[in-house]
Amino acid sequence: MMKTPDLHTHSTASDGTLAPRDLIERAAQQGVEVLALTDHDTLAGLDEASEAAHAQGLSLVPGVEISVTWGGRTIHIVGLDVDPACAVLGSGLAGLRGYREQRAIEIAARLERVGWPGALEGARALASGELVGRTHFARFLVQRGAAKDLRSVFKHFLVKGKPGHVAGQWTTLEEAVGWIRAAGGQAVIAHPARYGLTRSKMKRLLDDFRAFGGRGIEVVSGSHSRDDYFTFARWAREQGLLASAGSDYHGPESPWIELGRLPALPEGCKPIWEQPGFAGLDQHRRVGTLEPMQARLSAV
Numbered sequence: 683m684m685k686t687p688d689l690h691t692h693s694t695a696s697d698g699t700l701a702p703r704d705l706i707e708r709a710a711q712q713g714v715e716v717l718a719l720t721d722h723d724t725l726a727g728l729d730e731a732s733e734a735a736h737a738q739g740l741s742l743v744p745g746v747e748i749s750v751t752w753g754g755r756t757i758h759i760v761g762l763d764v765d766p767a768c769a770v771l772g773s774g775l776a777g778l779r780g781y782r783e784q785r786a787i788e789i790a791a792r793l794e795r796v797g798w799p800g801a802l803e804g805a806r807a808l809a810s811g812e813l814v815g816r817t818h819f820a821r822f823l824v825q826r827g828a829a830k831d832l833r834s835v836f837k838h839f840l841v842k843g844k845p846g847h848v849a850g851q852w853t854t855l856e857e858a859v860g861w862i863r864a865a866g867g868q869a870v871i872a873h874p875a876r877y878g879l880t881r882s883k884m885k886r887l888l889d890d891f892r893a894f895g896g897r898g899i900e901v902v903s904g905s906h907s908r909d910d911y912f913t914f915a916r917w918a919r920e921q922g923l924l925a926s927a928g929s930d931y932h933g934p935e936s937p938w939i940e941l942g943r944l945p946a947l948p949e950g951c952k953p954i955w956e957q958p959g960f961a962g963l964d965q966h967r968r969v970g971t972l973e974p975m976q977a978r979l980s981a982v
Contacts, residue, residue: 686944687716687955689743690760690872690900690928694810695719695727696747697817699933701810702727705941706734706742708934714942716955718743718762718928723778724813725766743961746771747872748861749778749852752887756850757877759858760900762926762954763961764867771865778853779813786814788848789840793819796845798828816840817932832935855887859894868954870898870926874917875910888921898954901947902927904939915948925951 692698693705700708702719709717717740719731728744735742744766750757764771790802804822805814820835829835839846853861862869871891879887888899899921900906901914918925931941947953954960 685713685715685942686902686927686946687718687743688714688929688931688942688944689716689718689745689762689870689926689955690720690747690903691717691931691941692721692747692933693719693727693731695724696721696811696813697809697815697932699935702731703734705931706731706738706740709941710738710740712940712942714740716741716743717941718745718760720745720747720760720762720928721811722747722813722815723749723775723782724811725764725772725775726811728766741961745867746775746862748775748858749850750855750858751850751852752855752890753883755877756852757855757887758872759855759862759896760870760872760926760928761858761862761865761867762870762898764862764865766865768861768865771861774853774857774861781851782813782815785848785850786819789816789819789846792848793823793839793846798823798826801846819846855890856894859891859896863895868898868924868957868960869894869896870900870924870954871896872900872928873903873905873930874899874914875903875906884917888917888923892921892923896923898924898926900928901925901951902944904929904931911945912948915951918952919950924954924957926954 693702719727721727732742743762744764746761748759750759793801805818808818808821820832823835859869899918902911925947927944929939931939
């Protein structure tokens with residue numbers, strides 16, 4: 683029986699600390715059989731990850747995590763099994779990365795006003811890829827002694843009402859789901875427990891999501907409690923959504939989250955990875971015959 687796939691992970695292409703190749707190697711060491719690389723607003727790590735997955739005999743699901751503004755707050759939508767060559771998805775993500783650059787400049791300016799100069803340069807130095815996010819600023823501030831760890835930095839500097847906070851103005855839910863569907867993928871709401879929505883607002887989010895063509899919700903997440911698993915399993919059943927699972931792994935610096943350390947979905951859930959045509963399942967059935975992502979792209 684296949685282990686629960688890990689369908690939400692990050693590499694240095696966004697705000698993870700392991701290069702895509704190293705992420706895949708660690709996943710294989712942890713016994714992961716099917717893994718999705720879902721970096722924030724970029725597909726840049728997929729080629730390297732695909733080559734490593736081929737070498738390790740691991741099934742890679744090409745993915746992305748898209749930043750969305752909905753109801754005045756930031757929501758993350760994971761796209762699974764997307765075509766990296768899709769121009770619609772690529773163009774949309776390029777726009778988000780452009781906004782991320784503007785936001786990084788503003789975050790740095792605000793941090794300098796409260797006594798932390800050099801934040802932009804420091805964050806860039808910690809970002810292996812082109813994307814500079816809040817986590818890179820948080821790591822910079824930890825290095826400078828502003829706080830003891832990333833959680834403390836976010837709490838005191840980077841969340842709403844704190845000096846380094848810049849409200850995100852991301853894409854719409856409809857656009858994000860549309861990009862994923864244009865790329866042939868499945869749209870999934872990431873770590874829903876983190877948004878702190880009331881039951882009525884959660885229902886409105888799920889209603890909107892389904893209306894735009896969204897297919898799934900993360901029931902099991904590295905940031906969910908055991909009670910959250912069952913809460914969102916009920917939501918999935920009530921809303922007719924497929925269930926997904928992902929660690930939201932960013933690197934070994936957060937030892938409480940590990941690749942593939944995921945429980946089985948609660949009973950009654952319909953796993954997204956068991957749906958006909960889902961790449962991870964199809965690849966798992968023919969491990970050893972996978973073509974690297976670059977080979978697939980060259981055939982497009």
